[in-house]
């Protein structure tokens with residue numbers, strides 16, 4: 001009789017522990033859901049050894065795991081207007097940045113002039129931002145320099161600017177020293193976590209890359225929820 005009672009207690013405890021372990025591995029927060037992305041085809045395989053960077057993150061070759069965002073998160077940037085420090089791109093159109101095409105091939109990227117340049121997306125209203133995906137160029141392994149991502153409600157970025165990402169470790173673009181690492185461009189894009197920072201305008205800087213001194217964008221996706 002005593003043994004039976006013990007079993008009745010032990011089994012539920014084991015089930016609870018198993019349930020907790022499962023939550024720990026995947027989704028912890030019931031208010032969140034996995035961000036579903038449509039990814040372009042990879043254009044190259046493997047990691048080239050000829051990229052020189054003093055600030056490059058460790059290359060694992062593994063794809064990014066699932067990313068969880070608040071429920072109701074939506075893609076805000078699709079076909080939204082894009083402005084830039086370079087008003088006459090060398091190749092392509094500024095509209096390519098938000099047109100939904102993420103293919104890595106010729107004809108899909110906009111090319112901006114040399115040095116520090118930016119593109120800026122107007123979301124049309126202020127939102128709480130939950131994920132930003134960036135594809136500079138992914139038909140060749142490259143590192144883009146001085147990748148800085150900022151958000152503001154001020155279209156000229158004169159006030160209320162929040163920096164979400166900055167890997168300009170030597171401040172060569174003059175916006176402050178960044179603590180983030182440089183990274184190699186891949187087809188799954190770079191996911192930046194805005195941690196619910198608010199704003200209407202998203203501005204993305206770069207300053208050339210390891211292949212040339214020009215700047216490119218294939219696509220930028222901004223995900224968020226209405227600002228309360």
Ligand SMILES: [Ca+2]
Pocket residue numbers: 095096097098099100101102108218219220
């Ligand atoms: Ca595009």
Ligand SMILES: [Ca+2]
Pocket residue numbers: 145146167168169170171172173
């Ligand atoms: Ca730099």
